Structure formats: structure tokens, C-alpha cells
Amino acid sequence: MRVYDALMDLYGPQGWWPLGPSVRYHRGEYRQPATPQAVFEVYVGAILTQNSTWSGACQAMTRLWALKAMTPRGILALADEVLQEAVRPARYLRQKAGYLRDVSSFYLHLKGRVPSRDELLAVRGIGKETADSILLYAHHVPVFVVDAYTRRILVALGRIGGDEEYDMIRSMFEKELPGDEIVYNEYHALLVEHARRYYSRKPYGAGDPLIRKFRTRRVARKDAE
């Protein structure tokens, strides 16, 4: 929580998920109208932004919107070629076009129900980070989202060695934090904001003002024996 507070002092509330073309997110609005449209856009954005930029994902979503395909049925109705062309700015166009189809039919089968983490993980194209992002940002389930940036920051602060399992890192946070959706929402977003500034280029953490304040001596290296 001390690191969280420091990040909040630095950057202020982030108000994630950034969302797509249909819904304009306003700072501080965490309980936006959870329309099926907005919920589905989180699914789509979560796939499109994988190992990619938000700018690219957003361009792809704008193309889908223009094709009136920002819905599960709309996506399933597109020809492969058209869907892939829409996805292009988000990289991996064949892969992600396929993922979007699988996610779309999965979403239809839900019929508005909130899926479990395991159900999400069974969908091709949804791994752990994507599943947790969907649970948190689409369905308001309090889970902590771990990503590559989270790892880098924790390594720099001496809290992990770096090769820990995803779920181990997630439970580190969930044990320390109050089970508050808004804290999980903001914390992940703040870590991304912070990492974009200090952890996107090697050497990771150079110039990070938090290191002085929060770095622990004890580094949990696995190969320390």
C-alpha cells in the first residue's frame, strides 16, 4: 500500500479501462454503465492490446466499429479477410482475428453471465493476464492483474527474483491489499503508467524515484541456493 500511495501521489487516479470507440471513459467513473457493449469492448481491447500498443489496439477497434462489428455477432459475421484487415494495426492479424472469433462465440454462450477465471482461461487467446484484465475491468471482480511491467518493477524493488509464477505474484498483491476493486484497478494502471516512464527500456528502473524509497535489501533470487 505504501508503493500504491506513492504512485497515486505521482500520477493521480488513472480511471482504467481506457475502452474503445463506443464509450468515453471519464476520470473517476469506475461504475460506468456496464452495458453489454462496454463489457464486450473490454474483451476485444484485452485481446488486441496483447504485446502491442494501445494506439494500435484502438485503431483496430475503430476499424471494427466502422464495420459495425464491435459486437460478437458482428465479428463472427465478417469474412476472414475483412476481419484480419481490421485487426492489422494491433499486430498478429491472423492470430488475433482467430482469437476474436473464439472470444466472440464464448461471449455469446455466456448470455450475460460473468464467467469464471477457468472458463476464460479455456478460451484460445485468453491467458492469465487477459483473463484477469477481463474479470477486473469488464466484470468488476477484484483480482490483481500481473503483467511484464509488474514483474520488472518488483524485481527492481527487490521483492521477487523475476521467474516466479504468475499466480504467485498475483497472490502476493492480493494478500497484502484490501480486496477492493478500485485499488486493484488503479494499482495495475499506475504500475503501467510508471513502467512506461522507467521500465520500457534497459536498464530497467534507471531513474525510478521509488527505488530509493522502497528497495529492499533481501532479494529473492531463486538460484541463490
Place this chain on the structure above:
DNA sequence: AGCCAGGCTACCG
């Protein structure tokens, strides 16, 4: 010019 994105799956040993 080069480096880097908020991963995931399939396939290898």
C-alpha cells in the same frame, strides 16, 4: 535505424 509494445499458443527437449 532500431527498439519496443499492458501476451499467447504450440511445440520442443
Place this chain on the structure above:
DNA sequence: CGGTAGCATGGC
């Protein structure tokens, strides 16, 4: 199991 090559890009 753990490790990693490969995935049809665009922006700073």
C-alpha cells in the same frame, strides 16, 4: 513439466 520460437505492425 519448463523453455521458447513465432506471430502478416506502427510509433517514437
